[in-house]
Amino acid sequence: MKEWITALLMLSGASFMLLAAIGLVRMPDMYTRMQPATKAATLGAGCMLLAVAVHFGSVGVTMRALAGIVFLILTAPVAAHMIGRAAYVLGVPQWEGTHLDELKGRYDTHTHRLSSGAEDEGAEQTN
Amino acid sequence: MNFLMWNIFLALAWAALSGGFSLLNLLLGFAMGFAILLFVGPALGNSNYFDKVGKALGFALFFVKELVAANLRVAYDVITPRYNMKPGIVAVPLDAKTDAEITILANLITLTPGTLSLDLSDDRRVLYVHAMYLGDPEALRREIKDGFERRVLELLR
Numbered sequence: 001m002k003e004w005i006t007a008l009l010m011l012s013g014a015s016f017m018l019l020a021a022i023g024l025v026r027m028p029d030m031y032t033r034m035q036p037a038t039k040a041a042t043l044g045a046g047c048m049l050l051a052v053a054v055h056f057g058s059v060g061v062t063m064r065a066l067a068g069i070v071f072l073i074l075t076a077p078v079a080a081h082m083i084g085r086a087a088y089v090l091g092v093p094q095w096e097g098t099h100l101d102e103l104k105g106r107y108d109t110h111t112h113r114l115s116s117g118a119e120d121e122g123a124e125q126t127n
Numbered sequence: 128m129n130f131l132m133w134n135i136f137l138a139l140a141w142a143a144l145s146g147g148f149s150l151l152n153l154l155l156g157f158a159m160g161f162a163i164l165l166f167v168g169p170a171l172g173n174s175n176y177f178d179k180v181g182k183a184l185g186f187a188l189f190f191v192k193e194l195v196a197a198n199l200r201v202a203y204d205v206i207t208p209r210y211n212m213k214p215g216i217v218a219v220p221l222d223a224k225t226d227a228e229i230t231i232l233a234n235l236i237t238l239t240p241g242t243l244s245l246d247l248s249d250d251r252r253v254l255y256v257h258a259m260y261l262g263d264p265e266a267l268r269r270e271i272k273d274g275f276e277r278r279v280l281e282l283l284r
Contacts, residue, residue: 023205077237084245100215
């Protein structure tokens with residue numbers, strides 16, 4: 001029973017990582033590449049760590065595996081967020097299928113301050 | 128979160144007294160500690176700890192469900208030759224105020240495939256999200272606000 005759960009977790013973890021790798025090659029632009037690269041990879045690594053925890057079944061290993069998962073969940077999105085933001089500020093081109101960009105024009109090109117658009121509405125009303 | 132400390136303490140006490148710090152024993156101790164706190168709780172002062180434990184479990188289940196379902200959707204797009212996606216960037220207005228709330232919400236949005244939080248406006252009122260499957264931007268805004276944000280705020284406040 002335990003072997004089956006371990007095997008299932010390892011296989012699904014490896015499949016998600018493979019999908020992340022294929023997605024990285026296949027997706028058309030920077031932003032869509034970030035998508036599989038962050039989450040499928042996180043989910044894959046999480047499944048692997050769970051498999052390790054189930055296989056050994058001791059508190060020490062389980063705690064370390066859980067800590068690993070927590071750190072992955074905390075750090076992977078932050079890295080993705082920074083890379084995505086840097087790409088947008090540098091003007092990395094988007095795929096031609098991108099059909100909506102509400103971020104456009106919201107960055108100050110010099111200070112990189114980002115407006116919410118709400119103060120623009122206020123300014124329009126006063127004008 | 129005082130009750131959480133009590134609950135952990137009771138779990139550790141149970142493990143120490145029964146002489147085994149195995150995972151199963153700790154979980155059993157936690158469950159029994161929870162039951163004890165249910166009885167003794169009113170004497171220790173009011174707390175919404177019991178609500179929150181239920182909500183935290185519900186949220187964990189909801190998150191895993193979203194994570195797997197959405198991963199499969201992206202997986203389908205990765206392995207089939209044609210792109211079905213309609214990417215776009217959407218501004219989501221936030222009700223979350225503190226650093227912790229915004230960080231957790233942004234991380235969860237990034238971890239569910241199909242959406243990636245790009246940046247937060249400097250006045251912390253709007254989160255910009257890149258979505259892979261963007262039909263109607265209003266629908267996505269509603270989905271994030273009613274799904275993730277409401278649950279995260281219920282849990283943290």
